[in-house]
Amino acid sequence: MKKTVLETKGLTKRYGSVTPLDSIDMQVREGEWVAIMGPSGSGKTTMLNLLSLLDSPTEGEYILDGVATATLAEKERVAVRREKIGLVFQQFHLVSYLTALENVMLAQYYHSMIDKDDAMEALERVGLGHRTDHLPSQLSGGEQQRVCIARALINQPAIIMADEPTGNLDEANEGVVLELFKELHREGRTIIMVTHNPELADFADRVVRLHHGRIEKDA
């Protein structure tokens, strides 16, 4: 059995009287592809934000790749995120004034060192070798999302986390992005993906269904 890269115990998030996420216990093993599904407002995005350390839980434990993150300071959380997590967003989120290549290099820059060739290679891999010098506004939605994926991969993270990565894409682009994720899975990467799309979920090893902030089904 492969080792556990991610484990939560009683992970809870509260905003005043609202509890979008309530006592989540979950384990993810290395190389697993987990899809998190559920209706709107079931706590999917909150959960991903907690798992990706973009937000901190109100209660509970969260061990990421052997590091207990609940007690970390903001600065250390940034460092852990930088080292271990690659993020892909639904709204792409690229720095508007940097080119595709520079957006990828930005992740290298914050992580450790710049290697332009590596960045080029990452873009080529997502099929954007010919559009490296374009600004985000000059790229289509699918292309922007592929730049995001290239950026998420560039620092060889332990886990890739994606929030509705195909939510804003048309069918053709969805196919391209899905292929990329399949390939990453074949390479043995751990993937945690929030999605609405059952087709996407079909490729996952495991589907976690959330309802009202609790795990309804984990299979």
Next chain:
Amino acid sequence: MFFLMLRQSFFRGRKRKALATLTIVLSASLITALMNVSIEVGDKMAREMKSYGANINMVPKSEAIPLEIGGVDYNPLKDRVFLNEADLPKVKEIFWHNNIVGFAPFLKTPVELNGKKGCSLIGTNFDRQVPIAGDEEFRTGVKTVFPYWQVKGEWPAEEAGTSGNGVLAGATLARELGVKPGDRLTVKAAGDAGREESFVVTGILTTGGAEESALVAPLPAVQRLAGMEGKVQSLSVSALTVPEDKLSRKARQNNEALDSLEYDRWYCTAYVSSITHQIEEAIPNVTARPIWQVAAGEGAVVNKIQLLMIVVTIAAFIASGLGISSLMATTIMERSREIGLMKALGAADWEVYLLFLSESAFVGVLGGLLGCVAGAGLSQVIGLSIFGSYVSFSPIVVPVNVAVSVLIALSGSLMPSRLITGLYPAEVLHGRR
């Protein structure tokens, strides 16, 4: 619906709106304060300029020409005409009585001092209460009119005290005679049958003028000594005036040449020439002449300061206008996505304009009004710290300020709104801009 949107969009971006309003408030308060001060600075500085001394000299109408060189009269036997001391308070009852800061009467008589001939004794008021209808507390004298007179020692009392009359000795005279404060002097009116009186020197007077080689004593004592009770020779008047201009020059050349409208305007403006004219009307048989050294010098300096303030105000005005414009431009640019959405939902360009411009206008009015309040306070700070008095608030500042704030806010919004409404909604919505 429009108002709903306006309200929503206003309150949604509250922080940003607050920042924009704050900037407008700051600029508007700056402009308010500067405008207020510019309007008042002439009056304020004119009052400061009173430290140069009297600007009007009033003498009896007379045909005689004095032949005086350096305080020595070469024609002492000429016919003398005098002013009646009782007439003097009338100066404070003319149309521009509020502008009369003070006056000091003078009576000069030749005396023998401790047996030395050819000295002058000058009688005047130092700081006397003058009964004026409507202003019981009016005090005046050389202390008010000639603030640059310096006394080493004490000023004499207006009335004779227990040790007799006090007197100031001019610095030059004191040096010649070796007089110091506390000395007693015997003064005898010139001529064989002259009366004699004893004075105590209370202080040494420095003025830089002819008074330095004379004795200066309270008026009643000098009148008694000279046998001229109730008479004075001249009156120095210190009046707040406005600088000369074309109209007053025309009036001075020939009073008759003014038409009635011009005459009224001239008469009701505090020109030094209209004030002298009014003094001559109020008191018969006197000539009131502007002392041009003070009157014209004051005009030149006050004009400069006023001009300086106006130019500085205009510069600040333009700068804050540009500042607000650029701020409004950023707030609009920030919302390009929203504009794209509105257009995508079918809003016409003018509807987009209307929403944004009414928001800006609202911010402008609010900022302008608050700015007026803050500016009124700010102008008091300036007034109190520089002139030690309040600056009156000119109502004209309010509409000007609000109108200008709105105009600036609108012009700042118009440019970027145009830029953004010109785009296709898709470009903006997808951040392709």
Next chain:
Amino acid sequence: MAGGKRSDTTKNAMFLRIITKSLKVRKNRVFITFFSIMIGAAIITALASVYFDISAKMSRELRAYGANFFIGPSAASGSRTVEAATIDNAVEMVPADKLTGASPYVYGVVRLDLGNAVMTGVDFAGLRRLSPYWQVEGKWITADFDDESCMIGKTLAKNMELKIGDSVTVMRNETGFQKSLVVKGIAETGQAEDEQIFVNLPLAQKILGMEGKANHAMLSIVTEGTDIDGLAKRMADSYPGLDAKPIRKVSSSEGKILDKIKGLMAIVAVIILTVTTLCVMTTLITVVSERTREIGLMKAIGADDREIVRQFIAETLVIGFAGIAAGLVVGFLLAQVLGHAVFGSAISLRLIVLPVTLIPSVAAALLAAVLPVRMAVRVVPAQVLKED
């Protein structure tokens, strides 16, 4: 991978690249930031320049009040006159650029057609600069060799029934000198001058039999930057027969008025400086706040706070210094416009203006950049990124 050294240079290169790109691509915002900093710096520069020059400028304006310095025979000499040449030498001691005007005076009683009057001999060119407040009808005497003309006080003119262009016969009993002069101008001052008749100094000396002599001299000296009391003392020391002193009436008032004007200008300048600085700050805060989402994204992909703050400070400094440099130039030009509009002369460039402009501008720009960035980095990235 690459060695430490190389990675450093490429990291720096990347940093530069981010900054340049951010400045180059976000043209509108960069321009607005630049523009508002420039306006702020310009107005501060202009006002500071005017403020530091105001004393010198107003001191010259106050010369409208006429003579503020007197040179005459000393009391010890017992004489009522001095050699005109001695006075000329004493006047030379005043620095030329500080001397607004000077004239010697000689007095004597003469007989006119209808009565006696005091005749005054002066240097008209000097007198005109000395006493700009004279109200003259007709013309000033311009040539100093003109011994056919005179100017006459208003009261005297009225009493002697003289008008411009009339001739008047001047006679001095003691010397028996007699000459007919043309009235060129009638002067009014409201003081003793109204009863006097004025001619050129050499002519008066001849008429009065006082060749080479003068009773005293009046000077108008710019007091700003001049030690007027020290000057008086040096003059009296160099020429023991002379009494040199400031005229209190004018010189002491001048100090008071100058202080007022300086105070007024200072408080106005400080208020404008503060308000302008605040305005620039609010604009900059708006521009930076707009980038909250970008900051959230940077954090999400692993930037630590320091890194982000560093980038924003660097950007602000680049725009800020460009804006301030432009503002200094524009502001100095603006000061010249102000100077010419108000005083009709240029405002001099002073080094002190540089820090006065630089410090508040840079401080405002930095504060305006750091404040919103600090606020933004504290926000949990999830919240920022979710907002659309």
